[in-house]
Amino acid sequence: MRRPRTEEPAAGDSPAAAGWHTLTEAQQLALAREALRRAAGILADQAELLADEMEGGALLDRGGPDALRLFAAVVRATNRDAIGATIGRA
Structure with a gap:
């Protein structure tokens, strides 16, 4: 026996x-x-x-730690430049 299909509320209908x-x-x-x-x-x-996990030997290191640290630095720099300073407490 098939159960009736229940409709999910639309995203715009939520209290949030x-x-x-x-x-x-x-x-x-x-x-x-x-x-x-x-x-x-x-x-x-x-x-x-x-x-850090790669450097500690928990994960296979194929030159990843330096690349990941570069990625982290780029994300932080881009975030700082594009978004600016912290805006209050959201």
């Missing part, structure tokens, strides 16, 4: 989406910038951690 739309454009931009800043920081930190 409704709250987002009540924010001003400047507030949305500030939150988006802070989210991007945090995401870039996480990427850079993960690249550093992976490089």
Whole structure:
């Protein structure tokens, strides 16, 4: 017997989406910038951690640690240049 198909609420119907739309454009931009800043920081930190794991012998090293550290530095520099300083506490 087939179960009836249940419809998921549309993304725009969620309480979070409704709250987002009540924010001003400047507030949305500030939150988006802070989210991007945090995401870039996480990427850079993960690249550093992976490089450390390679150097420690936990992962096979094929020249990766230096490349990962370069990637981390580029992410941090690009983030700093493109997004600018931290904007409050999102």
